[in-house]
Amino acid sequence: MTKRVRLLVGTKKGAFILDSDADRRDWTISGPLCEGWPVHDLIVEPGSGAILAAAGSAWYGPAVWRSEDGGTNWTHSSAGLTYGDEAEPIKTIWSLAATPDGGLLAGVEPAGLFRSDDCGSTWRHVEGLTNHPTRPTWGPGAGGLIAHTIIPHPTDADRTWVGISAVGVFETRDGGTSWEPRNVGVRAEFNPEDRFPVTGQCVHKFAMAAGEPDTLYQRNHCGVYRSDDGSATWQEISEGLPTDFGFAMVAHPRDPDTCWVIPLSTPEEGRYMPGAHTAVWRTHDRGASWICSDAGLPTKDAWLSVLREAMARDTLDPVGITFGTSTGQLWHSSDEGESWRMITDTLPEIWGVEAVVLD
Protein backbone atom coordinates (compact mmCIF):
# COMPACT_ATOMS: atom_id res chain seq x y z
CA MET A 1 0.00 0.00 0.00
CA THR A 2 1.24 3.50 -0.78
CA LYS A 3 2.50 5.20 2.31
CA ARG A 4 1.91 8.82 3.24
CA VAL A 5 3.77 11.01 5.69
CA ARG A 6 1.99 13.36 8.06
CA LEU A 7 3.63 16.11 10.07
CA LEU A 8 1.89 17.32 13.20
CA VAL A 9 3.11 20.80 14.02
CA GLY A 10 2.42 22.60 17.26
CA THR A 11 2.78 26.37 17.26
CA LYS A 12 2.16 29.33 19.48
CA LYS A 13 -1.07 29.86 17.57
CA GLY A 14 -2.59 26.46 17.01
CA ALA A 15 -1.71 23.10 15.51
CA PHE A 16 -1.13 22.44 11.82
CA ILE A 17 -1.16 19.20 9.84
CA LEU A 18 0.98 18.73 6.75
CA ASP A 19 0.55 15.75 4.43
CA SER A 20 2.73 14.35 1.69
CA ASP A 21 3.32 11.14 -0.17
CA ALA A 22 6.40 9.02 0.47
CA ASP A 23 8.53 11.30 -1.72
CA ARG A 24 8.04 14.03 0.88
CA ARG A 25 8.55 16.84 -1.66
CA ASP A 26 5.11 18.42 -1.87
CA TRP A 27 3.04 19.09 1.21
CA THR A 28 -0.49 20.26 1.89
CA ILE A 29 -1.07 22.33 5.01
CA SER A 30 -4.23 22.48 7.11
CA GLY A 31 -4.80 24.60 10.18
CA PRO A 32 -4.73 26.37 12.48
CA LEU A 33 -6.38 23.67 14.58
CA CYS A 34 -7.30 23.46 18.27
CA GLU A 35 -8.94 26.89 18.04
CA GLY A 36 -5.57 28.55 17.79
CA TRP A 37 -4.47 27.44 21.24
CA PRO A 38 -0.73 27.31 21.87
CA VAL A 39 0.30 23.67 21.28
CA HIS A 40 3.58 22.32 22.61
CA ASP A 41 3.41 18.70 21.49
CA LEU A 42 1.34 16.31 19.36
CA ILE A 43 1.31 12.54 19.18
CA VAL A 44 -0.69 9.83 17.45
CA GLU A 45 -2.27 7.35 19.84
CA PRO A 46 -1.20 3.81 18.96
CA GLY A 47 -4.07 1.58 18.02
CA SER A 48 -6.76 4.22 17.56
CA GLY A 49 -4.73 6.55 15.36
CA ALA A 50 -6.24 9.51 17.21
CA ILE A 51 -4.25 12.74 17.24
CA LEU A 52 -3.57 14.19 20.68
CA ALA A 53 -2.35 17.72 21.31
CA ALA A 54 -0.76 19.11 24.49
CA ALA A 55 -1.98 22.65 24.84
CA GLY A 56 -2.56 25.55 27.16
CA SER A 57 -4.56 28.71 26.56
CA ALA A 58 -3.82 31.98 28.34
CA TRP A 59 -7.59 32.38 28.75
CA TYR A 60 -8.97 28.87 29.10
CA GLY A 61 -6.13 26.96 30.74
CA PRO A 62 -4.48 23.64 29.95
CA ALA A 63 -6.12 20.80 28.04
CA VAL A 64 -5.33 17.71 26.03
CA TRP A 65 -7.07 17.91 22.68
CA ARG A 66 -8.11 14.81 20.78
CA SER A 67 -9.20 14.22 17.19
CA GLU A 68 -10.36 10.83 15.98
CA ASP A 69 -10.91 11.90 12.38
CA GLY A 70 -7.48 13.13 11.35
CA GLY A 71 -7.85 16.65 12.69
CA THR A 72 -11.27 17.76 11.46
CA ASN A 73 -13.18 17.52 14.74
CA TRP A 74 -11.66 17.90 18.19
CA THR A 75 -12.60 17.41 21.81
CA HIS A 76 -10.59 18.55 24.80
CA SER A 77 -10.30 17.71 28.45
CA SER A 78 -8.41 18.72 31.53
CA ALA A 79 -10.49 16.66 33.96
CA GLY A 80 -8.15 15.69 36.77
CA LEU A 81 -5.27 17.84 35.53
CA THR A 82 -4.80 19.60 38.86
CA TYR A 83 -2.62 19.45 41.92
CA GLY A 84 -5.64 20.39 44.03
CA ASP A 85 -7.29 23.63 45.03
CA GLU A 86 -4.58 24.54 47.53
CA ALA A 87 -1.74 24.14 45.05
CA GLU A 88 -0.37 26.16 42.16
CA PRO A 89 -2.59 25.92 39.07
CA ILE A 90 -1.33 24.00 36.08
CA LYS A 91 -0.39 26.46 33.37
CA THR A 92 0.01 24.27 30.32
CA ILE A 93 0.85 20.80 29.04
CA TRP A 94 4.26 20.34 27.50
CA SER A 95 4.36 16.75 26.39
CA LEU A 96 2.41 13.58 25.77
CA ALA A 97 3.43 9.95 25.48
CA ALA A 98 1.67 6.65 25.03
CA THR A 99 2.59 3.82 27.40
CA PRO A 100 3.03 0.19 26.32
CA ASP A 101 0.01 -0.85 28.42
CA GLY A 102 -2.42 1.47 26.66
CA GLY A 103 -2.21 4.52 28.89
CA LEU A 104 -1.24 8.10 28.21
CA LEU A 105 1.17 10.32 30.11
CA ALA A 106 1.17 14.12 30.15
CA GLY A 107 4.00 16.32 31.37
CA VAL A 108 2.88 19.69 32.66
CA GLU A 109 4.00 23.09 33.97
CA PRO A 110 4.66 23.46 36.89
CA ALA A 111 6.52 20.21 36.58
CA GLY A 112 4.59 17.03 37.16
CA LEU A 113 3.23 13.98 35.44
CA PHE A 114 -0.36 12.86 34.88
CA ARG A 115 -1.71 9.57 33.56
CA SER A 116 -4.88 8.75 31.68
CA ASP A 117 -6.30 5.28 31.16
CA ASP A 118 -9.35 6.40 29.20
CA CYS A 119 -7.83 7.93 26.08
CA GLY A 120 -7.34 11.34 27.66
CA SER A 121 -10.86 11.91 28.99
CA THR A 122 -9.68 11.99 32.61
CA TRP A 123 -6.28 12.27 34.23
CA ARG A 124 -4.76 11.40 37.58
CA HIS A 125 -1.67 12.85 39.19
CA VAL A 126 1.41 10.58 39.29
CA GLU A 127 2.21 11.79 42.77
CA GLY A 128 5.45 9.90 43.23
CA LEU A 129 7.33 12.25 40.92
CA THR A 130 5.99 15.51 42.35
CA ASN A 131 6.49 14.22 45.89
CA HIS A 132 10.12 13.34 45.29
CA PRO A 133 12.27 14.44 48.26
CA THR A 134 14.23 16.80 46.02
CA ARG A 135 11.05 18.68 44.95
CA PRO A 136 11.70 21.71 47.23
CA THR A 137 15.01 22.24 45.43
CA TRP A 138 13.60 22.15 41.89
CA GLY A 139 14.15 25.35 39.98
CA PRO A 140 12.83 26.46 36.60
CA GLY A 141 14.75 26.85 33.38
CA ALA A 142 14.16 29.82 31.11
CA GLY A 143 11.02 28.12 29.81
CA GLY A 144 9.63 27.49 33.29
CA LEU A 145 9.59 24.51 35.65
CA ILE A 146 8.38 22.01 33.10
CA ALA A 147 8.12 18.26 32.63
CA HIS A 148 8.87 17.89 28.97
CA THR A 149 10.41 14.69 27.64
CA ILE A 150 8.55 11.47 28.54
CA ILE A 151 9.94 8.13 27.37
CA PRO A 152 8.09 4.98 28.42
CA HIS A 153 10.09 1.78 28.16
CA PRO A 154 8.83 0.06 25.01
CA THR A 155 7.93 -3.22 26.73
CA ASP A 156 8.17 -2.70 30.52
CA ALA A 157 5.14 -0.68 31.60
CA ASP A 158 6.65 -0.09 35.03
CA ARG A 159 9.60 1.78 33.61
CA THR A 160 9.49 5.39 32.38
CA TRP A 161 11.92 8.28 32.06
CA VAL A 162 10.91 11.94 32.43
CA GLY A 163 12.97 15.08 31.83
CA ILE A 164 12.35 18.18 33.93
CA SER A 165 13.94 21.58 33.35
CA ALA A 166 16.03 22.59 35.16
CA VAL A 167 16.06 19.52 37.38
CA GLY A 168 17.22 16.60 35.28
CA VAL A 169 16.22 13.10 34.23
CA PHE A 170 14.15 10.89 36.53
CA GLU A 171 13.34 7.21 36.13
CA THR A 172 10.67 5.03 37.69
CA ARG A 173 10.87 1.24 37.70
CA ASP A 174 7.67 0.65 39.64
CA GLY A 175 5.00 2.25 37.51
CA GLY A 176 5.44 5.76 38.89
CA THR A 177 5.29 5.06 42.61
CA SER A 178 8.90 6.03 43.16
CA TRP A 179 11.42 7.91 41.05
CA GLU A 180 15.20 8.22 41.02
CA PRO A 181 17.27 11.09 39.62
CA ARG A 182 19.44 9.89 36.73
CA ASN A 183 22.00 12.63 36.21
CA VAL A 184 25.35 11.08 37.08
CA GLY A 185 27.99 12.47 34.75
CA VAL A 186 25.91 15.39 33.47
CA ARG A 187 27.40 18.86 33.90
CA ALA A 188 25.62 21.82 35.44
CA GLU A 189 28.02 24.61 34.51
CA PHE A 190 25.63 27.27 35.73
CA ASN A 191 26.15 25.89 39.25
CA PRO A 192 29.88 26.47 39.81
CA GLU A 193 29.69 25.37 43.44
CA ASP A 194 28.64 21.88 42.37
CA ARG A 195 29.04 21.11 38.69
CA PHE A 196 27.71 17.57 39.13
CA PRO A 197 24.75 17.75 41.54
CA VAL A 198 22.25 14.93 42.07
CA THR A 199 19.55 17.14 40.56
CA GLY A 200 19.64 20.61 39.06
CA GLN A 201 20.76 19.63 35.57
CA CYS A 202 19.09 21.40 32.71
CA VAL A 203 18.03 18.50 30.50
CA HIS A 204 16.58 19.84 27.27
CA LYS A 205 15.60 16.64 25.48
CA PHE A 206 16.50 12.97 25.38
CA ALA A 207 15.79 10.07 23.08
CA MET A 208 15.99 6.29 23.20
CA ALA A 209 18.21 4.39 20.78
CA ALA A 210 16.39 2.06 18.42
CA GLY A 211 16.11 -1.44 19.80
CA GLU A 212 18.28 -0.61 22.82
CA PRO A 213 16.07 0.60 25.67
CA ASP A 214 19.10 1.02 27.92
CA THR A 215 20.80 3.36 25.46
CA LEU A 216 19.66 6.95 25.78
CA TYR A 217 20.94 10.11 24.12
CA GLN A 218 20.57 13.39 25.98
CA ARG A 219 20.61 16.97 24.70
CA ASN A 220 21.43 19.11 27.72
CA HIS A 221 21.91 22.83 28.32
CA CYS A 222 25.52 21.81 28.95
CA GLY A 223 26.50 19.37 26.26
CA VAL A 224 25.29 16.13 24.69
CA TYR A 225 25.45 12.78 26.47
CA ARG A 226 24.85 9.07 25.99
CA SER A 227 23.92 6.49 28.58
CA ASP A 228 24.52 2.81 27.94
CA ASP A 229 23.09 1.63 31.26
CA GLY A 230 19.52 2.85 31.23
CA SER A 231 20.41 6.36 32.46
CA ALA A 232 22.32 5.23 35.57
CA THR A 233 25.38 7.05 34.23
CA TRP A 234 26.00 9.39 31.31
CA GLN A 235 29.09 9.92 29.16
CA GLU A 236 29.60 13.22 27.41
CA ILE A 237 29.69 12.99 23.61
CA SER A 238 29.85 16.71 22.84
CA GLU A 239 33.29 16.69 21.24
CA GLY A 240 33.05 17.73 17.62
CA LEU A 241 29.93 19.84 18.03
CA PRO A 242 30.25 23.62 17.56
CA THR A 243 28.61 24.63 20.86
CA ASP A 244 27.56 23.29 24.22
CA PHE A 245 23.92 24.34 23.82
CA GLY A 246 20.80 23.39 21.91
CA PHE A 247 17.33 21.97 22.40
CA ALA A 248 16.29 19.51 19.71
CA MET A 249 17.36 15.87 19.41
CA VAL A 250 15.96 12.82 17.63
CA ALA A 251 17.20 9.25 17.36
CA HIS A 252 17.14 7.01 14.29
CA PRO A 253 14.17 4.63 14.22
CA ARG A 254 16.29 1.57 13.33
CA ASP A 255 19.99 2.38 13.84
CA PRO A 256 20.89 2.73 17.54
CA ASP A 257 24.18 4.42 16.63
CA THR A 258 22.56 7.41 14.90
CA CYS A 259 20.96 10.56 16.25
CA TRP A 260 20.60 14.18 15.17
CA VAL A 261 20.99 17.45 17.11
CA ILE A 262 20.78 21.14 16.25
CA PRO A 263 23.41 23.07 18.22
CA LEU A 264 22.64 26.68 19.09
CA SER A 265 24.71 29.50 20.44
CA THR A 266 24.71 29.87 24.20
CA PRO A 267 21.93 31.74 26.02
CA GLU A 268 24.31 34.65 26.51
CA GLU A 269 24.85 34.74 22.74
CA GLY A 270 21.19 34.62 21.76
CA ARG A 271 20.34 30.93 21.25
CA TYR A 272 20.67 31.25 17.47
CA MET A 273 22.29 29.02 14.90
CA PRO A 274 26.02 29.35 15.69
CA GLY A 275 27.44 32.09 13.49
CA ALA A 276 24.01 32.50 11.91
CA HIS A 277 24.85 29.36 9.92
CA THR A 278 22.03 26.81 9.94
CA ALA A 279 23.14 23.21 10.35
CA VAL A 280 21.92 19.88 11.65
CA TRP A 281 24.55 17.62 13.12
CA ARG A 282 24.37 13.85 13.22
CA THR A 283 26.39 10.99 14.56
CA HIS A 284 26.53 7.48 13.13
CA ASP A 285 28.85 6.12 15.82
CA ARG A 286 27.02 6.82 19.09
CA GLY A 287 28.52 10.26 19.46
CA ALA A 288 32.17 9.44 18.84
CA SER A 289 32.08 11.84 15.89
CA TRP A 290 29.66 14.30 14.38
CA ILE A 291 28.82 15.26 10.80
CA CYS A 292 27.62 18.75 9.91
CA SER A 293 24.81 18.93 7.38
CA ASP A 294 23.85 22.27 5.86
CA ALA A 295 23.10 21.46 2.21
CA GLY A 296 20.07 23.50 1.28
CA LEU A 297 19.92 25.33 4.60
CA PRO A 298 20.56 29.08 4.94
CA THR A 299 24.16 29.50 6.02
CA LYS A 300 24.40 33.30 6.12
CA ASP A 301 22.49 35.73 8.32
CA ALA A 302 20.31 32.87 9.56
CA TRP A 303 19.28 34.07 13.00
CA LEU A 304 17.14 31.02 13.57
CA SER A 305 16.37 28.95 16.63
CA VAL A 306 14.83 25.50 17.09
CA LEU A 307 13.03 24.59 20.30
CA ARG A 308 13.07 21.29 22.19
CA GLU A 309 10.10 19.52 20.60
CA ALA A 310 10.55 21.04 17.17
CA MET A 311 12.46 18.25 15.42
CA ALA A 312 11.08 14.87 14.40
CA ARG A 313 11.88 11.89 12.23
CA ASP A 314 9.63 9.57 10.31
CA THR A 315 10.16 5.83 9.93
CA LEU A 316 10.57 5.54 6.16
CA ASP A 317 13.78 4.34 4.52
CA PRO A 318 15.58 6.67 4.10
CA VAL A 319 14.42 8.41 7.24
CA GLY A 320 12.87 11.84 6.89
CA ILE A 321 13.92 14.54 9.34
CA THR A 322 11.89 17.70 9.90
CA PHE A 323 12.58 20.70 12.08
CA GLY A 324 10.67 23.89 12.72
CA THR A 325 12.04 27.24 13.78
CA SER A 326 10.82 29.72 16.34
CA THR A 327 10.16 32.05 13.41
CA GLY A 328 7.82 29.68 11.60
CA GLN A 329 9.99 27.96 9.03
CA LEU A 330 9.64 24.22 8.50
CA TRP A 331 12.61 22.38 6.96
CA HIS A 332 12.66 18.79 5.77
CA SER A 333 15.24 16.23 4.72
CA SER A 334 14.10 13.05 3.02
CA ASP A 335 17.62 11.58 2.96
CA GLU A 336 18.41 11.27 6.66
CA GLY A 337 19.80 14.77 6.98
CA GLU A 338 22.11 14.86 3.96
CA SER A 339 20.18 17.68 2.28
CA TRP A 340 17.32 19.99 3.16
CA ARG A 341 14.38 21.82 1.61
CA MET A 342 12.07 24.37 3.14
CA ILE A 343 8.45 23.25 3.30
CA THR A 344 7.08 26.62 4.42
CA ASP A 345 8.31 29.77 6.06
CA THR A 346 4.96 31.20 7.05
CA LEU A 347 3.82 29.29 10.10
CA PRO A 348 3.58 30.85 13.57
CA GLU A 349 6.34 30.23 16.09
CA ILE A 350 6.90 26.46 15.96
CA TRP A 351 7.03 24.65 19.27
CA GLY A 352 6.62 20.99 18.35
CA VAL A 353 6.94 18.67 15.36
CA GLU A 354 5.89 15.04 15.12
CA ALA A 355 6.13 12.82 12.03
CA VAL A 356 3.99 9.77 11.37
CA VAL A 357 3.78 7.36 8.45
CA LEU A 358 0.30 6.40 7.31
CA ASP A 359 -0.62 3.42 5.16
Next chain:
Amino acid sequence: MATVMLPASLIALFPGTPKRHEVEGDTVEAVIGALDRSVPGVRDRLLEAGPRLRPHINVFVDGDPADLGSAVGPAAVVHILPAVSGG
Protein backbone atom coordinates in the same frame (compact mmCIF):
# COMPACT_ATOMS: atom_id res chain seq x y z
CA MET B 1 -33.08 31.50 36.64
CA ALA B 2 -30.08 33.60 35.67
CA THR B 3 -29.25 34.22 32.07
CA VAL B 4 -25.63 33.48 31.14
CA MET B 5 -24.10 34.80 27.94
CA LEU B 6 -21.03 32.99 26.62
CA PRO B 7 -18.28 34.52 24.47
CA ALA B 8 -17.64 33.25 20.95
CA SER B 9 -14.22 31.87 21.82
CA LEU B 10 -15.74 29.70 24.55
CA ILE B 11 -18.63 28.53 22.36
CA ALA B 12 -16.05 27.44 19.78
CA LEU B 13 -14.65 24.98 22.32
CA PHE B 14 -18.03 23.29 22.68
CA PRO B 15 -19.51 23.05 19.18
CA GLY B 16 -23.29 23.37 19.13
CA THR B 17 -23.47 25.14 22.47
CA PRO B 18 -25.82 28.14 22.38
CA LYS B 19 -24.64 31.57 23.34
CA ARG B 20 -27.42 32.04 25.88
CA HIS B 21 -28.13 29.74 28.82
CA GLU B 22 -30.75 29.84 31.58
CA VAL B 23 -29.33 28.29 34.75
CA GLU B 24 -29.96 28.13 38.49
CA GLY B 25 -27.47 29.56 40.97
CA ASP B 26 -27.25 32.32 43.55
CA THR B 27 -23.52 33.01 43.13
CA VAL B 28 -21.22 33.16 40.13
CA GLU B 29 -19.57 29.92 41.25
CA ALA B 30 -22.95 28.20 41.50
CA VAL B 31 -23.97 29.50 38.09
CA ILE B 32 -20.78 28.18 36.52
CA GLY B 33 -21.35 24.85 38.28
CA ALA B 34 -24.86 24.67 36.85
CA LEU B 35 -23.55 25.65 33.43
CA ASP B 36 -21.05 22.79 33.62
CA ARG B 37 -23.91 20.30 33.98
CA SER B 38 -25.33 21.36 30.62
CA VAL B 39 -21.95 22.02 29.00
CA PRO B 40 -19.60 19.42 30.54
CA GLY B 41 -16.07 20.69 30.85
CA VAL B 42 -16.86 24.40 30.74
CA ARG B 43 -16.02 24.86 34.42
CA ASP B 44 -12.45 23.73 33.78
CA ARG B 45 -12.16 26.31 31.03
CA LEU B 46 -13.25 29.15 33.32
CA LEU B 47 -11.82 28.21 36.73
CA GLU B 48 -8.39 27.20 37.91
CA ALA B 49 -7.25 25.69 41.20
CA GLY B 50 -8.52 27.58 44.20
CA PRO B 51 -11.08 27.60 42.76
CA ARG B 52 -10.56 30.98 41.15
CA LEU B 53 -11.58 32.54 37.91
CA ARG B 54 -8.75 32.10 35.43
CA PRO B 55 -6.63 35.28 35.29
CA HIS B 56 -7.91 36.39 31.87
CA ILE B 57 -11.57 35.50 32.38
CA ASN B 58 -13.92 38.30 33.41
CA VAL B 59 -17.47 37.92 34.70
CA PHE B 60 -20.05 40.69 34.89
CA VAL B 61 -23.36 40.38 36.76
CA ASP B 62 -25.91 42.86 35.50
CA GLY B 63 -23.04 44.89 34.12
CA ASP B 64 -20.94 44.95 37.27
CA PRO B 65 -17.55 43.21 37.60
CA ALA B 66 -17.95 40.05 39.66
CA ASP B 67 -15.93 37.25 41.21
CA LEU B 68 -16.86 33.71 42.13
CA GLY B 69 -18.57 34.74 45.35
CA SER B 70 -20.64 37.53 43.84
CA ALA B 71 -24.39 37.21 44.29
CA VAL B 72 -26.54 36.39 41.28
CA GLY B 73 -30.20 37.36 41.48
CA PRO B 74 -32.98 35.25 39.99
CA ALA B 75 -33.33 37.55 36.97
CA ALA B 76 -29.66 38.48 36.64
CA VAL B 77 -27.75 38.54 33.38
CA VAL B 78 -24.24 37.11 33.66
CA HIS B 79 -21.74 37.90 30.94
CA ILE B 80 -18.54 35.86 30.67
CA LEU B 81 -15.86 37.70 28.74
CA PRO B 82 -12.26 36.78 27.97
CA ALA B 83 -9.85 39.64 28.57
CA VAL B 84 -8.54 41.54 25.59
CA SER B 85 -5.00 40.27 26.01
CA GLY B 86 -2.39 38.31 24.15
CA GLY B 87 -0.38 38.91 21.02
